Structures are given as C-alpha cells and as structure tokens.
Amino acid sequence: MEKTWIANLLPQDEYREKRLLYFIAEAVFILGVSLFLYLMVESFIVEMDMPGDRMALLCIGFLITYTTLRSTLTGIEYPDVASEKRYQKEKRLRIYSTIHFWIIFLFISILFKGIPSNLEETFDIGGSATFAAIFFFILNYLSLKKSYKKNKDLLDD
C-alpha cells in the first residue's frame, strides 16, 4: 500500500486492512448520498432545519456504527482464533474486558454527573453503564463467534 498517514490507523495484516478500507469507503459513499438527498429535500421540498451539532453527531455515529458492524459481521477482528481452546480463552477475555468497560463507564458517568444522591440517580447511572456493557459484550461476542467460524472453515492443517 502507498505511504499515507491513514496507514498508521489501519491493521498491519493486508487482508484486514483492505476490508476495513472497503467498509470505510462504503460508509462514506452511503453518507455522501444521504447528505445529498438531505440537501435536495431541504432546498426544494421542505425545510427540516436540523441543528448542526445533531447533524454532526448523526454523521459521525453512522460512520462508526456502519464500519464497526460490517467488521463484526465479516469476522475479521480475531483472525488467529481457530481452535476451540483459543476460542474459549478469548471468550473469557471478552468477559473480563466487558467488566473493565462497565467499571470505566460507571467511573466516567459519575465524573460527569456526580455521585448519585438518590435511588433514581443510581439506577440512571448504573442502568446506562449496564446497558452499554451488555451491548459491548454482545458486539464483541458476535465478532469473536463470526471470526472463529470463518477461521475454522479455512483451517486444514
């Protein structure tokens, strides 16, 4: 691949690098078409007046979500997990990393919102952290399972 600063943010493995570039390009293309359609509707049909900050969040959210989901569902995130033993080990590691994630999320929430003073605030912070951790785990688990299945099909030593 040509030397470019973006190469520093991409995986070293050339297959994963290529796939990730495709996913980013797909996301940018869909986003471009959507923004063009939005511009047409906004200019000629009906004024939607979406605030700039919401629009920016939506665009960034779409780029991240699309790329993450495509990588997860393609099974390229764990390219070396091909045995049952390694799979079980990675599964355990995902559980630990989910617990870490839950603690960090909780800590950051408390940092921004302050220590909860009543039951409702406790549920608010704890609930968000738990929901985010469950989502984080499902995404990681799905990715691991997809990668394992893909790698097993390619294995024939």
Next chain:
Amino acid sequence: MSNRIKMARVEKSLTQEQLASRVSVARQTIGLIEKGKYNPSLKLCIAIAKTLGKTLDDLFWEDD
C-alpha cells in the same frame, strides 16, 4: 484465483500459522489465499514464494 500454496506449504512442513508469521500476516489471510478467496498483493505473493522456496509461476500461474 487458484494457487498451489497449500501444496508447497505442506511440502515445506509448515503450518498455516508458521507461514503467516514468516510473511507477517494473520493466519486467516493465509487460509483465504489458499482457498482462493483473497487475491494477495504482489508484495505478499513474493514474500510467500520466497518463504516456500518457489517462484511466482510455481505458485500462481494457471496452466491451460
């Protein structure tokens, strides 16, 4: 793209993992190349050929 990498690798008594590590890619990438599901870059083809002691023709040229 069909290729003869698996045959050459077995001849050299290398596992997919060992070949992957010698050419600095993931095992998944070697598996995909062997199954013809991924076309590697010329740089990677050369690295694989050198590691397996073969020429590019030996590994990738398709006979009629």
